[in-house]
Amino acid sequence: MNVETKVKTTVDLVIYNAAETITCVGEGMTEIGVIENAWIAIKDDKIVGVGPEEEITNKFDLEKSVSINATGKVVAPGFVDCHTHLVFNGSRVEEYAAKLSGNVDENLEELGITTGPNRTIELTRHASEEELFQQAKKRMLSMLDYGITTIESKSGYGLTTESEIKILEVGRRLGKETPVDVLNTFLGAHGIPNGMSKSEYIEILIKEMIPEVGERKLAEFCDAWCDEGYFTAEESKQILQAGLQYGMKSKLHADAYSYIGGSDLAVEMNMVSVDHLNFTPVEVMEKLAKSEVTGVLMPALDFAVGHKQPFEARRMLDLGMNIALATDLCPACYTESMQFVINLACRLYKFTVEEAIKAATFGGARALDLDDRGIIQTGKLADLQIWDIPTYKHIAYELGTNIVETVIKDGKVVVSR
Ligand SMILES: [Zn+2]
Incomplete structure (x- = not known):
């Protein structure tokens, strides 16, 4: 036979x-x-x-x-964490603890506690690449223990060409020397450095920083903070278009503390993602739902800062928007756990369990334009x-x-x- x-x-x-x-x-x-x-x-x-x-x-x-x-x-x-500020020096634990007992920024200044991103920028600029690497690596390996296998890591705590590049180099090293995949985002437009006008800084961003980051192929994405007191939609557009010329796909911090047209710009530029969305009007959610853009929601950040305007996740989901959940790990929101984010998303923002899991895996991958995972x-x-x-x-x-x-x-x- x-x-x-x-x-x-x-x-x-x-x-x-x-x-x-x-x-x-x-x-x-x-x-x-x-x-x-x-x-x-x-x-x-x-x-x-x-x-x-x-x-x-x-x-x-x-x-x-x-x-x-x-x-x-x-x-x-594996979870895909599509929005983190993983690389920074020190912490803001004194500020966080003091605010828990009702202090506001002005009291803290009197107490001699420096607050906000400027504190982190100061510390990060003065840290060596090795110091930044060791601190970020510790956080990242803990995130891996919580099931995160891909991480997006933003610069933005340097705001000088040298220090922004240092942060992005740390991101590259983390990707090489640990099991986790790290995708870099250049977020030089995270704020305006002290002692410089916004127009001067935008000039440096577009003429110096983005070309340097682009030529060294240090970032997959370019991002900006579009909000009152930060960058307007028009300024964000100029910055992100400069990024596109160097192959960096667009992302945007938008509508976190005010609505000044950031989410509209995300639709107009067909960005990979638009992140935060606390003040996004329903009409723009509807536009987003018809687009390919992923809305990235970060319940832990809103929890950590006691945000006064919760984002309307249920409405966005019902409209059919692409949604991702992310930790937003940063000095103001110190969580390494996507599971904690899922807990908050389900309890406080009415995600179903299924939606929360999908937003933290498939949704995260889509927010990073990755179709090989999630x-x-x-x-x-x-x-x-x-x-x-x-x-x-x-x-x-x-x-x-x-x-x-x-x-x-x-x-x-x-x-x-
Ligand atoms: Zn952010």
Whole structure:
């Protein structure tokens, strides 16, 4: 008898029998594609198969692969944190603690506590690249423990060519020397440096800083702070257009403390993302919903600063906007946990659990213009996390628990708790 033997593909890693696999594949923000008892086969850095046991064992040779038993657990894509200010020196803990007991900026000045971004800029300018690297690395490895496998990192605490480049170089080094993928955003337009007029600074941004960052290929994105007291929509447009000339895609901090047309500009320029959106009018949400632009919402920042105008997430989701959730890790919002962000999004902003998970994975990837991650599907990067919970809904229910047991980045186990 002539038995045809099919040669099976060998794989490096197999995750088997997960109670639920959250693929995040599907239409809209609510469809998260839950598969029960799935097996996932991984070769090199890619997912090569997702399906029932029989399908995977028939197709692949699992003999020599490492296997992870996920019985009773949940497998999800790694979180993609699309908005952080990861690289900075020191902290603003004194300011935060003093404000908790009712102090405002003026009292703090009298107490000798320097406040706001200027404090961080001062500290960051004077730190060495190595100091910045070590501090950011510690934060980033903690974020990896919380399931974050891709991070966007903004400059913007230097505001001089030299110090902005130093921050971006640290971002590049973090990407090389840790398992996490780091995408850099040039945010020289985070504020206006002391002792300089805004027009002088814009000139430096456009003629000196952006060309330098661009030629050194130090950033994937260019960003600006469009708000009252910062940059107007017209100024933001000039800055972002200069970035585009050097291949940096546009992002924007908009409508965080006032509405001056930032979100409209995001639609007009078809930006990758527009972030904050506390003061965005409904008419602009409707325009955003018809566009490809992703709205990035950051519940932890609003929580940390006690924001007076909560963003209207429910309305944005109901209108059908592309939404991402991000930590906004920065000296004013010190969280390394996307799970905490999900807790807040569900409880305070009426996200469904499904929407929150999708916004923190698929949504984050879309806000970084990445289509190779954020979902569990054959051909995508094997960036995965295993949660030690019986069903995915526990992620919203367990407040402050780190539910992550295992993190896999590029097909390798990088966290095992
Ligand atoms: Zn920000």
